[in-house]
Structures are given as structure tokens and as C-alpha cells.
Amino acid sequence: MKQNSIVESLSTPIKDKASVIVAGGGVAGIAAAIAAARNGADVLLIENQFSLGGLATLGLVTYYLPICDGRGHQIIYGLGEELLRLSVKRSHEWHYPVCWFEGGPQEEKNKRRFEAGFNPIYFSIDAEQLLLKAGARILYGTKICASRVEDGKITALIVENKTGRYAIECNCVIDTTGDADIAYYSGAETALYAEGNKLAAWHYYLCDGDRQLKMYGASDVATNEPADETPNIRFSGVDGQELSDITVISHRYLIDYVVKRQKDFPDYQPITMASIPQVRMTRRIVGKATLDMCEDEERIFVEDSIGVTGNWRRRGPVYEIPFGAICSANIKNLLAAGRDISVTDKMWNITRVIPVCALTGESAGICAAMLADCDYDTANVDITALQENIKKNGVRIHINEVL
Numbered sequence: 001m002k003q004n005s006i007v008e009s010l011s012t013p014i015k016d017k018a019s020v021i022v023a024g025g026g027v028a029g030i031a032a033a034i035a036a037a038r039n040g041a042d043v044l045l046i047e048n049q050f051s052l053g054g055l056a057t058l059g060l061v062t063y064y065l066p067i068c069d070g071r072g073h074q075i076i077y078g079l080g081e082e083l084l085r086l087s088v089k090r091s092h093e094w095h096y097p098v099c100w101f102e103g104g105p106q107e108e109k110n111k112r113r114f115e116a117g118f119n120p121i122y123f124s125i126d127a128e129q130l131l132l133k134a135g136a137r138i139l140y141g142t143k144i145c146a147s148r149v150e151d152g153k154i155t156a157l158i159v160e161n162k163t164g165r166y167a168i169e170c171n172c173v174i175d176t177t178g179d180a181d182i183a184y185y186s187g188a189e190t191a192l193y194a195e196g197n198k199l200a201a202w203h204y205y206l207c208d209g210d211r212q213l214k215m216y217g218a219s220d221v222a223t224n225e226p227a228d229e230t231p232n233i234r235f236s237g238v239d240g241q242e243l244s245d246i247t248v249i250s251h252r253y254l255i256d257y258v259v260k261r262q263k264d265f266p267d268y269q270p271i272t273m274a275s276i277p278q279v280r281m282t283r284r285i286v287g288k289a290t291l292d293m294c295e296d297e298e299r300i301f302v303e304d305s306i307g308v309t310g311n312w313r314r315r316g317p318v319y320e321i322p323f324g325a326i327c328s329a330n331i332k333n334l335l336a337a338g339r340d341i342s343v344t345d346k347m348w349n350i351t352r353v354i355p356v357c358a359l360t361g362e363s364a365g366i367c368a369a370m371l372a373d374c375d376y377d378t379a380n381v382d383i384t385a386l387q388e389n390i391k392k393n394g395v396r397i398h399i400n401e402v403l
């Protein structure tokens, strides 16, 4: 790349191009990039950090929640299952239901959920290898900070990295930033989580030679009960100064907690802390449809479903996710996956977790690959053809395919 003068750089030179840009390399972004590349698209995944996985790895959320319904039926297939198996390929940590991973009796499967605790380093590096093998490119250490929108379509993203500030042209974008940054920067409609985020400070510690994960702030429901441990501080997660302040507070709580533990366990030592803020629900796209089933509702048929998920909090419910929940209502060539999809606050708590991020990432990636034949407009997508393509990798579209 040629060296720019200051005046040139202010005009934001175009230095790269990709047909599909996947914006953010968390689990949703990993799945989206792999799926789009496997379906023939020219894919560039842009990630602000220098490794993949987002909250699942850098955020130390090393618990891949269930891909079954809790009653012995596997619900999520495709990349949702492939990434779960990948996460424990080299070693597994606390949860590892042998009946699901290695085959076992149905009565065991009825009792145990299909989930796993994984090592974040293995998962991050193995996902990176899988993504490269699929043919996607990765651009690390790069923050997307603006977008160019023309005729209702994103035509370039403005990025900043060691090279400086420049533009990357694209035909379509999958927003997997977790905070719907691309939708926001593009002027698309977005929505904030009404209650805000609760403070968390998960960390790994060593005690008596044992390495363990402390889920400090495990609950996402703020209470003042002693068991809840962390304070009832709520924050939006989309304000730069606020996120910085919250990070400082979580560091302070972490160290106070460690000092307290050391009184009973002098050997207690923190060995890894999250290197990105632990945020759950922040900002999402407003989609062409919004998944708004209430947690108690079960088995509702959604004609344009792009996949089914169970409920990690309760055994039994299964939901179909509408195509419109991954399509921006305003920007024609903008898809979303993971924490960014269009759901009500109540459903957000169900769809934000790792397996559903993989599921929606895969469907968004397949859709992005199809947009080349749809004038890069999600309104032109043939839903039946999309569903057929999603099914090719084993993903189930409707509840009657899993129960």
C-alpha cells in the first residue's frame, strides 16, 4: 500500500474490496464468514481484536450452551453443532455429556443437555483455521468506524488500523459486531436493550493447582441478593466513555473479590481476565421482522424460518427464527447475526447465546452468498431457495423437523 499524505488520508482512500464483509469475528461472525465462503462468496472478516471468538474467547464465556431442547432432541445442527464439536476437539473442560458427543442411550440424552465447557485458546485458533480453510480472509486489529451508504445500500466501510484510515468497498455486509455498529453507522434503525447490562467480571483462577472459571456476575438479572455478588450497576454498552468506566469498575470488583478469597484460600490467584467488556444485550438492528414470541409459547410455525433454536433457560420450548429478523429494515444489503438480530428484549436473552449466534451466523452467511444473484437486496431473496441452501448443511428450518 502506498504512503498517503495527511491531506489524502483525510479523503479516505479506497484500499480494498470484498463482496461480503463480515463485521466482527465473534461466534456469529465466524459462522457467517465460513458459511458465506463455503457458498462461494468472496469474504472478508474484519475484527477489531487480534483473535477470533469475541465474548466466547476474549470475554472468557467458555460455556457453549445447549443445542438440544432439554428433552432429548437435538435442535441446532449445521455450524451450530460443528463449532460446538470444534470447541472441544482438543480438550473439554467442565461440561462434556458423553452421551451426546460420543453416542449414548436416549435416556441419558433426555437428562443431559448437549452443551460443553471449552478452552478459549483452542477454540479461537481452531476457528481461525476453519475459516481460512473455507476461503475467507481475515483483517485483524481493524475497527470499522463509519460506512458509506448510497441508494439505501452500504457500498464501503471506513476502517482504522495500523495502516491508517481507509475505505473497503463491498457489495453487502453482515453485522456481527454484537452492538449493531454497522447498522448504527449506516443510519439504519436500531434498538437498545431497555434494562441495560449488568456488571460481570468473569476470570480464570488457580487454586491448589486447579484452574477454574469464576463466573463473577453469572446472572444477567440484576438483584440485590447476596448470592448475586456483583453490584446492581446497569450500563448501555454503546457509549465509549461509559464502557471504559465500566471496565475500570469491573477490574476493581475483580481485585476486591480476589483479595477476599485469598483470606480463606491464600493460594487463590487470578490468571486470566476478560480482555473485552462483558456485555450481553446492547444495541440490535430493527429488522423487517422481530422475533417476539414469549418464553412460554411453544411450537409456532414461521413460514420464512431460517432455523430453529431451543431455550437454554428452560427445557421444552423450540422457536423458529424469521428471515426478517436477520435483515435490516432500512438498508437493503445489510444482514445481521448473533447478538445483533431483531428480537424483543425477552427473546434477546435466549437468542444472544453462543449456539444461536452460530445458527443465525450460518443463515446470514448463506443468504449473503445468494445476494449476488439478487441485486444485493434482501427483498429479492427467494426464501424457499434460501431455506433449501440452509438445509444442505443439515440445519433444521421448522420445528416438525426436530421433534
Ligand SMILES: Cc1cc2nc3c(=O)[nH]c(=O)nc-3n(C[C@H](O)[C@H](O)[C@H](O)COP(=O)(O)OP(=O)(O)OC[C@H]3O[C@@H](n4cnc5c(N)ncnc54)[C@H](O)[C@@H]3O)c2cc1C
Pocket (backbone or CB within 6 Å): 023, 024, 025, 026, 027, 028, 029, 046, 047, 048, 049, 053, 054, 055, 056, 059, 061, 062, 063, 064, 065, 142, 143, 144, 145, 176, 177, 178, 179, 181, 200, 202, 217, 276, 278, 279, 280, 337, 338, 339, 340, 352, 353, 354, 355, 357
Ligand atoms: C457475562 C456473560 C456471560 C455469558 N454466558 C454465556 C454462557 O454461559 N453461554 C453462552 O452460550 N453464552 C453466554 N453469553 C452470551 C454469549 O457469550 C455472547 O452473546 C455471544 O458469544 C455473542 O457472540 P457474537 O458473535 O454475537 O458477538 P461478540 O462475541 O460480541 O463478537 C463481536 C465481535 O465483533 C468485534 N467488533 C465489535 N465492534 C467492532 C467494530 N466496530 N469493528 C470491528 N470489530 C468489531 C468484537 O471485537 C467482537 O470480536 C454470556 C455473555 C456474557 C457477557
